Each structure stands twice: as structure tokens, then as C-alpha cells.
Amino acid sequence: MSFSQANIIKLYFPILVLSALMATACDSPDELAENHLQKGKELLDKGEYDKAILELKTSAQSSDQRSETYYYMALLDEKSNNFKSMRENLKKTLELDPANIDARQKLGKVDLLFGDFDSALEHADFVLRANPGNEEAKLLRATVLIRQKKNEQASEIIDSVIAVNMKNTDALSLKAGLMFEENKLEQALELTERALQLDDKNIPLRLFRIKIHAKQNNSDAVVEDYKGLIELYPDVENFKLSLASIYSMKDQLQPAETLLREMIEKNKAKTEPKIILLEFLNAKAKDRVASEYQSMFDGWGENPSGRLELSKWMLASGYLDEAEKGLEKIVSVEKNNQTGLAAQAILAEIFIDKKQYDKADTAVSNILSENSDFVEANLLKARLFLINNKVDDAIELLNKVVWTKNDSDNAFMLLGQAYSTKKDPKQAEKNYKQALELNPANLQAFIPVYGKYLQANQKENARQLLEKALKAKPNQAMFLTYKAELDISEKRWDEAQETVQRIALFSKNKTIPVYFQANILQGKGQYADAVKLYEKILNEFPGHLNSLVNLIRSYDGLKQRDKSLAFVEGLHQKNKEDLTIVGVLSDLYMADKDYVKVKQLLENQIKLLPDKSVPLYLALAKVEAVLKKSADGAKQVYLAGLQANPDQPQLLLALGSLYEQLNDKNEARKVYEKIIEKTPDNILAVNNYAALLLESDQAEDLAKGLEMAQRFKDSENVSLQDTYAWGLVKNDKNPEGLALLESLIVKEPKMAELRYHLGVAHLKNGNKATALVELKQSIDLAEKQQRGFAGKDEAQRLIKELTGR
Template identity: 70%
Template sequence: MELVVLTSKAKNNKLYAPIILIGALVLAACDSPEEAAENHLQKGKELFEKGEYDKAILELKTSSQSEDKRSDTYYYMALLDEKSNNFKSMRENLIKTIELDPNNTEARQKLGKVNLLFGDLDKALEQADVVLQSNPASEEAKLLKASVYIRQQKKEQASEIIDSVLAVNAGSIDALSLKAAMYFENNQFDQSLEMVNTALTKDTKNLPLRLFKIKINAKQNNIEAVIDDYKQLIEIYPDAENFKLSLASIYAMTDKLQLAETLLREMVAKKPDNVEPKIVLLEFLNAKNKEGVSPEFKTMMAGAKNTPALALELSKWMLVSGYADDAASGLKQVADVDKNDKTGLTARTILAEIDLNKKELDKAEKEISAILATNSDFVDASLLKARLFLMQNKIDDAIDLLNKTVWTKNDSDQAFMLLGQAYSLKKDQKQAEKNFKQALELNPANIQAFIPVYSGYLQANQKETARQYLNKALNAKPNQILLLTNKADLDISEKRWDDAQETVQRIALFSKNKAVPMYLQANILQGKGQYADAVKLYEQLLNEFPGHVNSMVNLVRSYEALKERDKAIAFLESQQKKHPEDLAIVGVLSDLYMANKDYVKAKQLLSSQIKQSPDKSVPLYLALAKVEAVLTKSAEGAKEVYIKGLQDNPDNPQLSLALAGLYEQLGNKNEARKIYESVIEKSPDTTLAINNLAALLIDSSVSDDVARGLSMAERFKEVDNVYLQDTYAWGLVKNGKTSEGLALLESLIVKEPKMPEIRYHLGVAHLNNGNKATAIVELKQALSLSEKQKRGFTGKEDAEKRLKELEHK
């Protein structure tokens, strides 16, 4: 290629700059693909070593796109993946590295570790063996192999390898860590601690080792050692706020409240302009020293006079936490600084929201109008106006306003949350869920959007998806008690004991109610099979908070696991003597007597309590009816109890409905019908009475009754309840509207496939529609489910009769 040299004349020409550019491009084009790939690789390496990872990945990706493929390009891309914890991509890049350079032992060792992380034990072992073939002394490959053996429960082989490594290198951090882990798994805590301490003498700042040491001490319930461990971590990592919060949590759990408060105040002093430490301190005071919240808030507000944004956030927290007067005072302070800028308008909008929550709708509406007159595009005020529409039951107006809001500003999680609520009110669950999820995309910790989405996934048993939403929410609001409690419950249900323990410690720091972390801690002990320890904690909790039903139930279960039911009975009897008015204790104790087949004692307890608490006797009569039915081996015994209960509690709907249900069970439908009619006459909106009476009427042989039953069940047409909708669908079928009823029943069977009643109704609907083969299948299913569930259903005899006739035709 001929290189063009510019003359001085050319330099003065206007084409000089473009010519220079063209020259540069021509020169760059002279690089071969091999040279270009090498240049980008070298730049990528240099940037990686400097810690400029974003720039490094651009150079490495450019190199990888060249026709000339280089193993180092993919290896360094894998190292960048490791930095960002993107292990899936890391594995792919390591595989590509080894394809291009099978002798890259470092890549093989890392690939083995990633495979171990993903649980691909055979593949991890394969990489370790390949490395050891070329380098039998490789410590890293040996320990990788030992790690695989540990996961495969081949502990002897693993221990042999680890000991061989330590014999050559007594200070091997990884070998000592594995040895410590093996001791820990075998409950040899002293030996495990010794290994960790030895390793820490070699690497004092090793964070995983220090956290493991805390775990060992916590396992032995050595709280003072755990506290000391966290103090050392704080010395080593003074800017890591999480360690300080963890230490404060432990102080709080062990009633060292002053130490916890001092530590939190130090965090506030270190970052005086940061709102988060201040809110953490307020949350702690709110949980442990409620009287101190208001004075502390006022002190903080005095220091925030020149920072209205900080004052606004503090005031918002006070409002959410139930300190409405203090919050209103703080918001007025913010609004007075400049009532028409964004911060001031936000404060004014929240003050209007307070009026709205007080049901002072006219006052709120007036202020909302004033704010929008100042700034018609102020989203918070528009959202508050939408809330006002919802409170006034103007759902379509709210949806229209919210849709306009998200059209102009689609980054408001509150707008999407309110849209979700509006569509929920319209029974459009699909649109509601869509908008709730959109709100969570913008703000994962929007509690009002989080609750329906999270609960929905739990109900569908999609726990992993539920956890993903929960983790995102906690990343945004790590100290939110509702989120933490949900996490603890989920961790316990999935037996993630270490995670649960850490969560409970955080709850202990911020929970207003001491019973919550105590109860969850007892749950953890119970779940791990440490029943004796769980019993001690449940008993302590019940002595401090008598009548906590779940604690009583779990106490009984723990004693049952220890085969010590008599101790459970003795404890609850002592509780009942101390707190004779507590019906919760009576209820659990009577159930325990029933489980112990001590029916006479259960009857005596309930009868005695009815005399002692006649004004609270309804639940006692309901329980006594079950006992009497068992004692007399007849439903008649229960009937007499219900009648006596109604004499003492005239027209009580619970007792009335129980008696009506019993009459249905006994085949006395006329008496049941009279009671349902009476209940509805006195309480026209009693859903259960309406449903049961409608079902009785629909099953009647009188056409007027059947028509009236459908008319009553019309109200269940849009209700999100399978059982109520089934009554309506059955009414349609019995009134000759077979196609409409059939369509509804087919949608219900998807939601509740194991309900015999729906199968029976569906079978009759298909039969009425001329589908005999399908009718036979559904009727058989109804009877089969009834047998498996060991319960009858209304229409069972008719189902048997119809099936017999169909099969003999």
C-alpha cells in the first residue's frame, strides 16, 4: 500500500480534516483480522487489570467477533463474568476457552468449580481429573475433587485428599476451610472452630471464613463469641453497614438495647445527610422505645431545616408508622419552605392524603384541586384524585384518570398499583395482576402491589417465583417487617434454616412485638428437630403472651414429637388455671383432650367454661357439639347442644347455621330451610345462609322453588368463589339453561378438579346436553372422589342411580 504524504498546501486546504480521517481509516484497515483480534484482546487484558471492567468487556467482545478465535479472549470474558456473578455465561465462556486451548488448566479448574456450583458433580470431577493427570501436585484440583466427594457423601475419600494437601501445605486456606466444613457437618464444632482460627491466622480479612466462624458460634449458642466476631468484622470492614445492623440485631435479641441504640446512633452520626441510618434508628425506637420516637423525630427535623427532601422522607416514615400528628407537623414544615416546588407539592399532597384517610373528602378534594391548579401535571395529586374516585366508587373514572397518567408518565409504580386495585374492584383479575406486576417492575417494594402478587404465587405453590419477588422487595426495603416476616415464613417452610435464622435476627431489631421473633425462632428450632429447645421457647412465649394459638399448637406438636403429650396437657392445664377467661387456651386444651380420647374431660372443660363465660359461649357450644356427637355416637347429641346454645344466644347466626347444616346432614331439609330463611330475614347479606338455602331450593322437586333458588344464586354470578359459583351454575342447569350452566361448570372444574359436587353437576349437564359418554365419565369421577375423600355430597344417590341407568342402556 502506498502511503500518501500531505503537503503544506494540502494541510491548509478545507479537506485536510477529512483526509486525515480517511488516512486513519486506511491505516486501520491495514490490520489483518489476526492483528485486530490480538489488539482488542491486549486492550481488554490491560483494562481488566486496571479494574475498568465495562471497557474491558467491550474490547473482549470485539475480539471474540473476529474470525480469528483466541482462547484468552473467552477466558478473560469468563473472568469478567465471575466478577459480576454471571456464572451461567462464565461456564459457557470457559467451555469455549478449553475448546480452543485444552491445556488451559486454570480454565479447567474454574470450570470445575462452576460445575460444582451448578451441582454437575460428574463434570466437576472430570475437570479435576484432567488437571491432575497433567499436574498431579495441583492443590486446587485436589481440593475441587475433595469438594465433589463431600457433596457425594464420600467423606473418607474427601478427608484423605484434604489431609494430603495439608501435609504439604499446612497453611492452605481452602483445605482448612473444607476441613472445618466437614467437622461442622459432623457436629464437631470445637474442631471446626480450631480449623477456622488456624486459617484466619493466615488470612485475617477472609470474609467467608469470618462469617463461617459466626455460624459455628451461633450453632453453639455462644452469643458473646458471635458479638465479638461481629465487632472484629466491623473493625476490618468499617464501611459495611450490614455488619453493624447484624450486631445491633443480636444486641436487640439479647436485650442489650442500649448497646444496639448506641451502635445505630453511631451510624447516623457517620452519615448525617443520609436518610437511611436515621430511618433505621427510628424503626428501632419504634420497636423498642416507642416514647422516644417523637422526640427523636423532632431533633432530626430541626437538623433538616435546610434539607427539605430529607425532612420529607422522615415525615413520610412517621406517617406510615402511625405518628400522624408528628408527620403532619413535619409535612407542614416542608410545605412552608416553598409550597409550589416539587418537594412542597409532595408534602401538600400527602397532607391531602391524610385528610382523605380521615374521610374528610371535601377538604381533601379542595386541596387536590388547588395542587393541580398550580401544576396540572403533578402526578402524585392525580393519583390521589384517582384514590378519591375509588373511595367514591367511581371505578371507571379512576381507571380513565390512571390510564391518562401512565400514558404521560409510565414510571409511577403507585399509578399501576392503583390500576391493579381498580381492576380488582371490577373483578378483572387478569388486568389487576398485570398492573400489580408492572408496579413491582418499577418498585419491587410497593407493598400494596406486592401482597396480591406474592400471595397468588404462594397459593399456586410457585414458591421459587414468590421468592424472586420477595428478594427484589427486600433489596429495595431490607428492614420492612412485613417483608422480613414473609421471608422468615418462606425460609422455614422450605427448611432454609440459616437464611431463616438471619432473617429472624433482623426482625428482632425492628419488630414492635417481641412475640414475633420469639415465635419464629421457636419455629426454626422445631423445624430442625430441636424439639426440647423449641418447647422451652414456646413455653417462655406463652408465659409472656398467654393465649397465642399458634404457639400452643406448635408446643403440642413439639411435645408429641418427644412423645410427651402428658407434659403438653399439664402445661396447658396450668395455663388455663392462670388465665381462666382465655378461650383460646380452652379451645386448644379441649382439642388435645379429644386427641387423647379423653372425651369426658373435654366435655367437663367446655361445660364449665360455658358457665364461667356465658357471654362468650358461642365457640364453646360449637366445640361441645363435636364432643357430644362423639360421646353419644350420634348427631342427635350435637343437635341438643346447638339448641341449648341458641337458647342462651338467641338467633346467633353461627349456631343457627351449624344447626341448619346438621339438619341437612340428618335429612331434615324442611327444618334446615326454616332456619336459613330466619337467618336471612334477620341478616339479609349472610352469604352462607343465602347459598345453602339457594342450594336446597335448587335441589327441590318443586319448579317454583328451583326458579327461586336460581334467582337467589344470581348474586354469585361474578363472585370469585368456586363453591358459590357452583350453586349458580347448578341453578342454571336445573332451570333448563344447560349450555350456560355447562360453560360455567367447565371453567370451575379447572379451578377445583377434586370437588365431587362439581363433577356430579357437570355430569348431569352433559347428560342434559346429550353427551352420555362424557356424563358417565364425570359421574364416575364424582363418586370416585367422594370415596377417596371419605365424604358424601348432596346428589350422591342421584349420581349412583343415573350412572347405573346409563351403564345398563
């Protein structure tokens, strides 16, 4: 058995002295290793841990490997809570000296911490074979059994230890824990009191007593418990915060505030206690926040950086006017030193957020006149350039910033935004990626790059990007959410589970981890468990669409469609004004071909919510078309909807589209004209109207159609650009139109209208063979997609003409 640390130091002290006197003679690996080991142990005993670990590591690097070196390295790991390293060093200790009982006991406890119950039991049993009465090993075994839910066996072991040693506080604590689990609170409390009589300053025991009193709803006792902890440990601020929270829950605000003010008094130079008090007042006495902030601010004249932090908190908490005044005072005192310029930059950012761009511009100019290299001010100036659509100026400035200071991730992020505005996706992506190289957690740079990877189905690249972001900010809720979604989409259930557990720790919204947990269960085919979670979410948030859809799918997995229908119907009865539930319920009825029920549901809802009836009319139109087996049914619904909602754009667009299907082009044009008259920037109406004009044989209509489509020239939307390209072809600008159509077909090869337009353009260019291929493809695509398109009849006519059939 190993000696205690004190005995080891005493035993080897003469050797230490001798080695110090004869350092030059210690040349063998054995002597060098021993020398460094003894120095390490001596430094450990003195509490000089950093120096001790250096000596011990040097000893470990020697060719003369000794178990004691690794054991003492493990003890140092224990002091720094580095349990992973402690575990490895203990394993190495036992590899070199399997009989080291102290190392085995410690490794058993660490294995227990890591959930390796078999290994922990193995070490406990080894010690008990060597020493059957070893209480520590018995309690280790009992603890493992408790974790394995074998409470009876554990209780027998614990009772055997207490019978021999009634003063073993660990045994009394474990017994109290078992009583607590069995809800035998009085017995648990009595055992805890006995243990505390033996070890009055034991923090875990005192906290456990608080837990018992809390379960007994004895809030007065909980308060006294915390008072006792604060008396024993006056420097532990968490105890004061906990007691203040309890006072707040009991609506005893004055003693809570007193405690928080004591924390401020004890830590006058720290910002955090002051902000905690402001947060307390913000929740309990909002009207006092401004005056308290002012008092703190005025009393902290010697701490400008502290004043700046207080002002930032006020700004983030919505007290804009007070924050502005504070920042202005900082500027008046600090002038143009670093703190003063930082305050000026925040003021300028406030002006930007308030859209007071002239003030922001003046503030930024003032900062830069003092320090032209002040990065944050230059970035604000670039933001102003972008706001004013001076994209080239922003790019020029940002390039200067990154040339002189190439470690600003926000500068590269803004460059990415500038190039996005300039419609230069390659340069935008390049700069976003550069920003992420500097700071993988730059959210504004991350979102576009990550989104592009997902859109291109490059999930491995997306995952690598996400892992870097999480390494930089492991608790960032949005990154964790992205990872959960990615894990679930790739059916990496174990990884998804770990991610969801982390979300549960750091997400402010408790529903998010529950929803992801339900996704995992559903994905693994555990539909019944998934249903329980989805129903739990929907009972709290009835209109959560994804949960509704997944609930139905999970019930389908259980082949219990009737239960999903019953649940959604019940949800609708409780939340009749929720249109999301109405939409899902109507889809269920439609899927079951119960058209009478869905019609009744929608008509009742229109009566109930006339002010929110537009989506209901749109849905009802589809039902009527099915019931009457004619588009005319839909037309009557749209007209009724427009009577109740005059000139409503969505209903007008639907009606216009219906007229096109009915080949009533004149009525369709009238509808689109009406929309454009009311809302000239309605892109869909403009596009549809331009497309109708371009179907005409009149030169005036064709010219007007191209003029209207001109606005789509630089659009990123293929359908809109197709309208513009078709306008060029129809207005005898075939080479330009053909070139644009050929570039668009690469982006969207399965668009029937686009193939038709390209075929006509090739035909006009004299390329009959190519034209025929494109025209045939347009018809094939339309048939596969089971849809028509404007010009389908003309395409078929041209095919016959070209083939002579």
C-alpha cells in the same frame, strides 16, 4: 503454562505499539483478534474493566478463536462476581487449550462453588498429574473432600501441604476449619492466629476468628476482633453494624449508639445511616425516637428528599403525628415543587387511612390545582370517589389518567377495583391484567387474577403469572408463599424445595418455611420426618389448624392413629382454652365413634369457657343427635345454649334450620323473625325466612317473601338469587323468574332446589316435557347427594301427575 498477567503485558507491549502504528494494515482475522486481545489485556491491567471487556468480546467474535481471549474474559467475570459467565469462559478456554493450568485451577474452584464436586476433582487431578507438588490443586482436592464429608482424607492432604510450606495461609485456614468442625476450638484458634500473622488483613480469616470466639462464648474477644476490623477497614459499615449489634445484645447501648452515630457522621449526605439509628432507638429507647427524628429533620434543611424519606419511615413505623408535622414542614418550605407535591400526596393518603375524607379531598384538590397531571393525586382522588361509591366518576377520572399516562400500574389496578365494585368482572379482569403487564408484582392486581385462575383450575396460567411476579420481585414473601403452595399442590417436589429454601431466606416468619417443608415431606410419603416438623410447629403454635390436620394424616400414613390421638390429647392438656385443638380432638373421637368421650370433652369445655361456648354447643348438638338417634337431642342442646347465650345468631340459625328439618315451619319462622328483629342485615336469616314465606299458599306471605328476597337480585351468590327467582315464579312473574333460573342453572347445575324451581317454572310456562326432566333431575341429585330439599315431596307429586303413575 501461561505467563503471569504482568509478563504477558511486557511480552506483548512491542506488538501493541506496532499494531497501533499499523492499524490500517491489520486486516486478517488473526491480526484483528490479536490486536483486540492485547488492547483488552492492557485495559485490564489498568483497571478499566468496561473497556477491557469490549475489546475481549470483539476478539472472541473473530473467526480466529484463541483460548487466551476467553481466559481474560473469565478474569473480568471474576472481578464482577459473575461466576456463571466465568465458568462458561473457562470451559471455552480449556476447549481451545486443554493444557492451560491456570484456567483449570480456576474452573475447579468455580465448579466447587456450583457444587459440581466430580468436575472440581477432575481438574485438580489433571493439574496434579502435570505438577504433583502443586499446592493450590492439592487444597482444591482437600476442599472437595471436606464438602463430601471425607475429613480424614482431606486432613492428610492439608497436613502434607503444611509440612512442606508452613506459610500457606489457605492450608492453615482449611486445617483450622476442620478443627472447628471437630469442636477443637483451641487448635482452630491457634492455626487461625498463625495464618493471621502471615496475612494480617485477611478479612475471611478475621471473621473466622470471630466465629471461634463466639462459639467459645468469649464476647469480649469478639468485640476486640470487630474493633480490629473497623480499625483496618473504617469504610466497611457492616463491621460497625455487627459490633453495634453485639453491644446491644450485651445491653451496652451507649457504645452501640456511638457507633451508629459515627456512621451518620461519616455519611452525612446519606439517609440510610439515619434510619438505622432511628430503628435502633425504636427497639431500645422508643421515647427518644420523636426527638431524634426532629433533630435529624431540622439539621437536614438542605436535603428535602432526605427529609421526605425520614418522614416516610416515621409514618411506616407508626409515628403518625410526628410524620404529619414533618410532611407539613416540607410542604411549607418546598411549596409546590415535585418534593412538596409528593409530601402533600402522602399527607392526603394519611387522611384517607384515618378516614378523614374531607381533609383528604381538600389536600388532593390543592395538589391538582397546582399540577392537574400529578398522577398520585389523581389516583388518590379516584380512591376517594370509590370510597364515596361514586364508581362512574372514578372510572371517568382513571380513564383520563391512563389516556395521558398509560404506564401507571396503580391506575389500571384502581380501574379493576372500580369495575369489580360495578359488578363488571370482565372489565375488572381486563384492567387488573393491564396493571400486571406494567408491573407483574402489583399485589392488589395480582391477587384477584391469580385467585380466578386457581378457582378455574387454570394452574398453568396461574404459574406463568406467578413466575412473572417473582421475576419482578424475587424476594416478595407472599409471591414465594403462593409458589410453594402451587408447587406442593402439583407435587412438583424439587421446585417446591427450592421455593421453600428461598422463603427461609426472606420470610420474617420462621414457621412458614418449616410448615411447607413438612408439606413436602408428607407429600413424598416421608411421614415420620413430616410428623417431627408438624410437632415442632405445634409445640410453638398449638392451635395451628393445618398442622394439626396434616399431623393426623401423616400419622395415618404411618398407620399410627393412636399416636396422633395421644399427641392431640397431650396438646389439649397443655392448652385447655384453645378451641381449635378441642375441635380437632372432638373430630378424632367422632371418627372413632367414641361419642361418650366427645360429649364429655365438649361439656367440660363449656364449663371451662362459658363465654366462648357457642361453637361448643353447636358441636355438642350433633353429638346428642347421634347418641339419641333423634334431632330432638340437638334441639335441647340449642335451647340450653341459647339460655346461656341469649339471642345468639348462630345458635338461633341452627335452631331455625332444625325446626325446618322437623317440618315445624311456624317455629322456624318465629326463630328467623327474632334474628331479623335483632340483626336486620343477617343475610342467611333473611334468605331462610323469605324461602319459608314462599312455601306458603297465602298471597300475603308470597308477596312479603318476594319483597324480602328483592335484596338478592344483584347478588353473586347463586342460592340467594335462586330465592329471588323463586319469589318471582311464586308471585306470577314467571317469565322473569324462568329467565333468571335458566341463567343460574349454568353456574350451578348440581343444585337440587334450583332444578326443582326451574321445573316448576317450565311447567307454569306450559313446557311439560322440559319440566319433567328438571323435576326428575332434582330428585336424582338429592338422592346422589343424600340430602333433602324444601319442595322434594311436591316435586315427586308433580312427577307422578305428569307421568300418570
